Amino acid sequence: MLEIKDLNVKLEEEDKEILKGVNLSVEAGKVHAIMGPNGSGKSTLSYVLSGKDGYEVTGGSAVMDGVDLLELEPEERAAAGLFLAFQYPVEIPGVGNMTFLRTAVNAQRKARGQDEMSAADFLKLVRARAKELKIDAEMLKRPVNVGFSGGEKKRNEILQMAMLEPKMCILDETDSGLDVDAMKLVADGVNALRSEGRGFLVITHYQRLLDHIKPDVVHIMADGRIVKSGGPELALEVENNGYADILAEVA
Amino acid sequence: MGLPERKRTATEARLAGLTLPTGGWAEPARRDALSRVTAMGLPQRRDEYWKYTRPDSLLDPEPPRAALLEQGGELVFESMDRLKIVFVDGVFDPEASDALELEGVTIDRLADARDADIHWAKDFYGVLEARGQTPVERPFAAMNTAFATDGVIIHVTGKPSKPISLIYIHRSEHSDAILHHVVRVDRDAEATILENGPAAARFNKCMEIDIADGGILHHVRAQGRDHERRAVTHVFARLGRDSVFKSFTLSVNGVLTRNECVIELTGDDAIAHVAGACVGDGDFHHDDTVFVTHDAVNCESRQVFKKVLRNGATGVFQGKILVKEGAQKTDGYQISQSLLLDEDSQFLAKPELEIYADDVACSHGSTSGAIDEDALFYLRSRGVPHGTATDLLTLAFLAEAVQEVEDEALAKDIISRLENWLARRR
Numbered sequence: 001m002l003e004i005k006d007l008n009v010k011l012e013e014e015d016k017e018i019l020k021g022v023n024l025s026v027e028a029g030k031v032h033a034i035m036g037p038n039g040s041g042k043s044t045l046s047y048v049l050s051g052k053d054g055y056e057v058t059g060g061s062a063v064m065d066g067v068d069l070l071e072l073e074p075e076e077r078a079a080a081g082l083f084l085a086f087q088y089p090v091e092i093p094g095v096g097n098m099t100f101l102r103t104a105v106n107a108q109r110k111a112r113g114q115d116e117m118s119a120a121d122f123l124k125l126v127r128a129r130a131k132e133l134k135i136d137a138e139m140l141k142r143p144v145n146v147g148f149s150g151g152e153k154k155r156n157e158i159l160q161m162a163m164l165e166p167k168m169c170i171l172d173e174t175d176s177g178l179d180v181d182a183m184k185l186v187a188d189g190v191n192a193l194r195s196e197g198r199g200f201l202v203i204t205h206y207q208r209l210l211d212h213i214k215p216d217v218v219h220i221m222a223d224g225r226i227v228k229s230g231g232p233e234l235a236l237e238v239e240n241n242g243y244a245d246i247l248a249e250v251a
Numbered sequence: 252m253g254l255p256e257r258k259r260t261a262t263e264a265r266l267a268g269l270t271l272p273t274g275g276w277a278e279p280a281r282r283d284a285l286s287r288v289t290a291m292g293l294p295q296r297r298d299e300y301w302k303y304t305r306p307d308s309l310l311d312p313e314p315p316r317a318a319l320l321e322q323g324g325e326l327v328f329e330s331m332d333r334l335k336i337v338f339v340d341g342v343f344d345p346e347a348s349d350a351l352e353l354e355g356v357t358i359d360r361l362a363d364a365r366d367a368d369i370h371w372a373k374d375f376y377g378v379l380e381a382r383g384q385t386p387v388e389r390p391f392a393a394m395n396t397a398f399a400t401d402g403v404i405i406h407v408t409g410k411p412s413k414p415i416s417l418i419y420i421h422r423s424e425h426s427d428a429i430l431h432h433v434v435r436v437d438r439d440a441e442a443t444i445l446e447n448g449p450a451a452a453r454f455n456k457c458m459e460i461d462i463a464d465g466g467i468l469h470h471v472r473a474q475g476r477d478h479e480r481r482a483v484t485h486v487f488a489r490l491g492r493d494s495v496f497k498s499f500t501l502s503v504n505g506v507l508t509r510n511e512c513v514i515e516l517t518g519d520d521a522i523a524h525v526a527g528a529c530v531g532d533g534d535f536h537h538d539d540t541v542f543v544t545h546d547a548v549n550c551e552s553r554q555v556f557k558k559v560l561r562n563g564a565t566g567v568f569q570g571k572i573l574v575k576e577g578a579q580k581t582d583g584y585q586i587s588q589s590l591l592l593d594e595d596s597q598f599l600a601k602p603e604l605e606i607y608a609d610d611v612a613c614s615h616g617s618t619s620g621a622i623d624e625d626a627l628f629y630l631r632s633r634g635v636p637h638g639t640a641t642d643l644l645t646l647a648f649l650a651e652a653v654q655e656v657e658d659e660a661l662a663k664d665i666i667s668r669l670e671n672w673l674a675r676r677r
Contacts, residue, residue, distance in 0.1 A: 050632050053624070078634035090629040094647025100630070103643065108634035143647075160633060 001199035002026040002049075002168050007060035009041075009048050018044045020224035021060065024201075026168070031200040033210055035235060036221035037243045042203045043087060045221075046172040050084040051077050064168055078104075079111035081167030085157040085174050092144040097156070100144045101126060101163055108164060129162040133189050151182035158189035169193070170201045175209035187212030207239035220246055258292040262390075264312050265293055269398040269429075275366050280377035284396035287381065291390045300387055303567040303599040304509050304538040308481050309391065309453070314427035317452035317479035327447050327473040327501075327668055331660065333416035334358075336403060340421060340451050341428020343401050347420075355409030356442060361402040361431060372404050375433050379459040379487035383513040386573075387542060392485040392511070395457040399431030406435050407442040407466070414443035414469075419450035421477055426451035432458045436466035436494070443469040443658070449477030460488040460496065464518055467495040471661055474510075475503035475668070478534075483509045486525075492518030492547070499656045501665050502529035502537050503672055509538040516543070516550040516578075526555040526655035528665070530672050531564035531596075538567035539587075545578040545611075554585040557652040559645055560596035561676070571603040574611050583613035590648045591621055592641075638677040645673055 002025070009019040018041050026032045036042050048055050049062055051074035062069045067080050092100070106116040117125075130140060133155045145153050154174055161169055171190065175183055190213050194200070202213055210218070210232065218234040219226045222243070227250045228234065238246065254262070266288070271281055293310055294301040308315050336358070337347035343360050351358040359369060377396040383389055405415060417432070428451035436442060440463075450456070462468055474482065482505065488496050502508055514523045529537050543552045558566035568587035589598030600617040622644050630640035646669060653669075656662040 052628055052632075073637070074628060074631035075634050075636045075640075078632055084632055086629070086632075090623075090625045092623075092626045092629065092644070092647060094650040095643055100633075100643075103639065104630075104633035104635050107636060107639065111634065111636075164633065 001028040001065060002201065003061075003063045005061050007045075007048070007062060008058045009044060009055050010058055012054050012056045018055075018224055019048070022224070022226060024219065024226055026199040026201055028167075028199050029196040030216040031194065031202060031213060032217045032219065033202045033204060033215040033235065034219045034221050034226075035204060035207075035238055040221045041224040042221055043172055046084055046170045046203060049170060050074060050082060075107070076111070078164070078166075079108045083161050083164055083166035083169045085154075085161060085169065085171045087173040087176060089145050089153040089157055091146045093146050095144050097142055097144050098126070098140050101160065104160070105163055126163060130159055132192065133159050133162070134185060135159055150177035151179070151185075154178060154182065154186050155189070158186055162189065162193060167197065168199045168201070170203070172203045173205065174202070175204055175206065183209060184212060207235040210235045222247055254292045258295050261295065261310050262289065262293045265310050266394070268312050271397055272400065275364075276368070276373045277361075277376050281397045283381070284377050284393045287384060288390050288393040288397060291384070291388045291393065293390045293394065300540070300569070303569070304507070304536065308507060309455075309483055314425050314453040315481060316424050317421070317477060317481070319424060320421060320449050320477045327475070327664060328416060328445050328661070330664070331414065331416075333414045333445060334411075335416050335418055337418045337420060338401065338428070338430065338450070340423050340426035341401060341430055341454070343403075353411045353413070353415070355407065355411040355440070356415065357406045357408065358415070359404045361399065361404060364404055369404060371406065371435060372433055375435060375459060375461055376431075377459075379461065379489055380457060380485070382489075382515070383485070383487045389485060389511060389513070391455055391483045392457050392487070395429055395431055395455050395485070399429045399457065402431040402433070404433045405444070406437070407440045407468070408437050410441045414445045416445040416447075419446070419448035419454070421449035421451050421480070424452060427453045429455045430457070434458060434460040434468065436460070436462040436468050438463040439465040441467040443471065445471050447473040449480055450482065452480065454480060454482040454484070456482070456484045458486050460486065462488065462490050462494040462496055464491040465493045466491065468497070469657065470496070470498040471656055471658075472498070472500045473503075473665070473668070474500065474505060474508060478504040479506055481507040484511065486512045488513070488523065489515045489517055490521040490523055493520045494518060495522045497524045497655065497657065498526070499652070500527040501668060502527065503668065504531065504535060505537060506534055507536050509540065511540045512542070514543045514552065516545050516547050516552065519548045520550065521547065522551045524553040524555070524655055526553070526652045528557050528649045528652040528669065529566065530559045530669060531561070531566065532676060533562040533564060535560070535564035536567070537565070539570070541570040543572050543583070545572070545574045545581045545583065547578060549580040550578070551582040552584070553655070554587070555652045555655055556587040557649045558589040558598060559592065559649065560589055560598060561592035563595040565596070566598045568598075568600045568602070568617070570601070570615075571605065572613055572615070574606040574608050574613065576607040578608045579610040581608060581611040581613065583611065585615040586651070587617045588648070589619045590645060591619055642670070642673040642677070646670065
């Protein structure tokens with residue numbers, strides 16, 4: 001599903017390398033987790049994959065289902081089936097959540113050569129999906145993320161994911177700022193979307209989220225590289241011993 | 252008279268080509284106004300109040316040429332049920348207008364009313380304009396009172412069932428129109444006045460509005476399409492106790508537009524909102540100059556002005572809230588913001604507060620900014636194309652101003668105009 005090969009990235013503004021040869025392959029139907037200490041490049045990886053400005057790819061490739069992601073505009077990557085759940089979802093005053101969702105869904109359908117979804121079908125779908133995430137009608141009417149609590153913002157991210165039905169989902173520290181109940185709600189939302197055709201890349205600091213979203217593969221990232229990969233037990237090792245042991249081991 | 256030579260000469264030259272309409276009850280008011288404008292002189296480039304907007308083309312004895320508007324597509328407000336009053340190059344057109352009859356309102360043409368005994372109008376014509384000359388001079392308004400050739404006198408006595416719609420049509424490339432309207436809203440009466448259309452190559456318009464206790468007036472105006480027009484307009488409104496005045500202006504294009512709005516809250520618990528949304532591209536200059544005076548207790552005023560500027564367009568905002576001594580519990584709000592879509596455009600803002608009461612809440616803010624890159628990326632990451640995302644954020648920026656239009660159908664009409672304007676520029 002997602003093939004990242006020897007990806008090298010530096011900041012556009014300064015001569016600072018952030019990713020130093022990332023190799024990663026996420027298969028359809030699988031959940032991969034990336035863990036790592038602060039500043040290891042996890043969030044940069046998610047931004048580069050989704051096409052945010054400010055980064056320069058100096059080498060390597062990122063291909064999703066045969067499509068070279070790095071050649072595409074952010075909206076084209078989205079239409080191709082990539083989705084990033086933001087660590088800090090952006091507030092957009094003046095744009096209603098519902099308008100935003102419908103514009104996004106229909107823009108992607110249009111880009112894929114499909115008909116736009118009718119207002120009635122859209123409404124039916126959004127209500128059903130919102131209900132599963134305990135998002136009420138009021139939240140749908142409000143401007144995008146404006147005045148939302150941390151938990152509401154993250155649930156709103158998952159709602160967008162559920163509406164857009166991407167092939168490849170990247171979750172950037174979706175657990176940050178969530179209490180236990182909110183985390184469970186978000187994890188349930190993600191688990192409901194797990195399917196054979198869909199890949200997940202879950203970026204997190206803590207093992208906690210992985211209790212709820214069970215990964216197939218866990219990667220440890222440090223200093224711009226994947227330094228170790230393993231099964232779910234690797235996450236437990238981090239939880240018990242911290243990163244120091246692993247980093248010492250691979251150094 | 253002590254006017255600088257250059258100013259006196261320019262004023263004389265401009266007024267020389269105009270004829271003061273004589274006879275009837277308005278003549279004394281016109282003569283007074285003529286003395287006012289002669290004493291003040293017309294604005295010059297160096298005048299502080301005209302620092303950001305060059306008055307030159309408004310002063311030129313010869314009206315500038317403005318290309319006629321290519322008709323096409325539905326005009327704003329067209330689908331609304333309304334009483335239409337049409338002016339062509341500043342002259343009332345009875346053929347194109349509806350009969351001036353509507354329950355709850357009487358409407359007279361200023362030119363016809365000359366000899367009619369509309370006694371209340373005698374007490375209003377030029378009165379609010381004259382009051383509005385202090386503390387800041389507005390010479391073009393005095394010139395208007397003196398020389399206006401047409402206009403309507405609207406007396407709202409009840410609650411008319413549909414809006415009164417003033418439609419301005421421009422048919423001559425060199426037309427120079429001066430219109431003066433007087434609006435009186437009786438106690439507990441309520442009406443909506445719409446204005447739209449290109450008017451003339453050069454347009455000087457003045458509207459005096461007096462709202463009695465408990466009266467409500469909605470004013471929604473659309474200035475657009477005719478890019479080459481030059482316009483200076485004034486709204487003078489005086490509000491009685493518990494009255495409400497809400498004015499919104501949509502401005503699209505225009506090489507020179509100066510909209511002045513002078514509001515006086517004279518009765519307790521009155522509410523005045525004045526708002527504007529404007530979008531300009533290239534050779535565009537738009538100036539909103541607003542002066543709100545609180546002279547009563549517990550009144551609310553809001554000024555909400557938003558400007559979207561691109562390709563070197565210029566936006567100006569001069570807004571003031573004056574709270575007089577004793578105007579306690581005043582709630583004053585003023586915001587002026589520009590969205591600069593490129594680095595060539597500019598926004599010049601002069602927000603002012605002057606407060607002589609000690610128990611008031613007044614806030615003002617002014618900002619200039621570009622499209623929020625984080626919001627843009629967020630939208631694009633969800634599959635919304637760059638152009639659509641930019642338009643969505645631009646409309647969101649204008650939303651606070653457009654929300655001041657209470658009527659949903661009108662608001663929708665205005666939003667669709669803005670959407671079309673943006674779509675044409677993608």
